[in-house]
Amino acid sequence: MKIGILSFAHHHADAYIHNLRLLPGVELLGVADVDAERGQNYAKRSGSKFFPSYADLLEAKPDGVIICSENNQHRPLVEMAAARGVHVLCEKPIATTIADGRLEVEACERAGIVFMTAFPMRFSPPLLEIKARLDAGDFGSVYCFNATNQGELPTKYRQWFADPILAGGGAIADHTVHLVDIMRWFLHDEIAQIYAQSNRIFHADEVEVETGALEMITFRNGVFASIDCSWSRPPYWPTWGGLTIEMVTERGAVIVDAFRQNLTVYSHALQRPTWSYWGSDMNQAMISEFIAAIRADRPPCVTGLDGLRAVEAVVAAYESTQTGQPVSL
């Protein structure tokens, strides 16, 4: 099984190389990047082959590719891979517009390939435990969620994360999708309506996009959920941010902090406490699922369509910030 990496625009690409190498029977075919210098650097560091173009890599007949370009550059790469019958794992959000997301899903359906969205939280053991207990009926009916996916300003990893064109927006585009996906997965239901408010008070002088935002989602079955997707963690917070969900049900509430499995480390070098995560590597489980789906010729547990549903929520949230009222999907 040969896998290629398309673009290092997203810093997760580096981790995925590591994940691929831990899987038996999987070979990293090579990497390609429109930014040749960046691509060559990563290729050298990881000891992988660098292809001068995406087309060249795809001509070398990988079984699958992991697409880590800027968000608005996902569609051309998904379409290129689909046209050659190459399976796709695409970074989230899969697109910056609903039209692009639909074209991606359609292209992959026509090609009959695996199209998976990189939603690693589906593989978070604390969230998997809640999902299992939900499906077993432990909690009874779900009433609402109070959820956060807060982070630091992501421009320390890549400048384009705060570029309205390349990323499709700011905090809303970045941090709405994971929670939307988790809630759809938990509820087996779709979003009916979304209300959102945003501001740019954190890092106001550094970026042009919104850095603070709150959303309130209503599902078709009446369950409602708030999402705090703000880039509100200071750069010296103990870690990059986190994802929490309080789930209120007919049997009371349960509070999940998906990134709570940490050591608190005090080091002379940093002069401040930091959190070292010892929980399971969700990316590893996600990449394994991609490979398993290709091998078994079956849909992955989280698909491109799931990615599209999350994009629809992001677009509706932005519309709501303009109108000041909830927007129906």
Added chain:
Amino acid sequence: MRVGIVGVGFMGSTHAAGWAETGAELVGCVAETIEEARSLAEQCGLKIYRDVASLLNDVDVVDICTPTHLHAQMILQAAIARKHIVCEKPLTRTYAEGQQAIRACQNAGVSLLVAHVVRFFPEYALAQQSVAQGQIGKPGLIRLSRGSFRPKKPVGNWFLDEAKSGGILMDLMIHDYDYARWIAGEVESVFAKKVSTGRPDASVDYGMVILKHASGALSHVAGAWAYPPPTFRTHIEIAGDAGLIEFDSDETAPIRNLVLRTRQGEASDVGLPSSPTSESPYTTQIKEFYRALVEGASVRVTADDGLAAVQIAEAALESARTGRAVRLAGN
């Protein structure tokens, strides 16, 4: 200064304990029935009055601790009698009643002090002070939660009657609307959801409200009547453009009970926050009110603050009912 208490439930007796720490003379109390008043009266040596009118004859200050829907009429009655007023939060059940109550007190030249006790809790007061000192810059996103179990009352549970208490969006969450305003200023729009809107028969309730402040800051307020007794948890997060303040009552609890058996009986009717401090925040509040009444000292919460909190709560109820965001008039 002679003080009379109207309403002898949990709040009435808590305020009585606060007054006992001041130079005020606690004269008497009124309850719905004489029977109900007996326990507090005996405990504090109070005279039991038949009704508010007769109590007003003997006092300088009346402290209203009755169910919310009774506040407006009692404030008006006390103002006409030219007595100073301390009133439990919410100031009144409706915004219109609140405006009327404030006007009546202004016309009568009496003080109207609203017991938004959260401003007197040391963690909340310190966080506000830290923001005011500029420690975290301009507030951008505020998250406040307050959660407990459903209030219970042996008879006539007015807390659960939205017409009387305003339900969870008013009775419980008004604390945090007031606090959000204290931190980030006037509120422009309100969007709210609560469980009991779609599921009136649910055994738990939970509300969430998004506030947009005129400053551009956003607040997320959550309230729970959903946890097992005797849980009471609160959470504060104030993110600014130059820092962040976090508080969680669970994480800062100085005592964790791992005892095998306790002598504690059943949980009280209403969930209460209970970090041990040398002075109860309720007492701190009554002392500040006392100094204001006696010496004209300033108070950290005004009647207008109480009214603004009622306005937000009323908008939250409207938003939950209509599914629309509600813009606040006048802000």
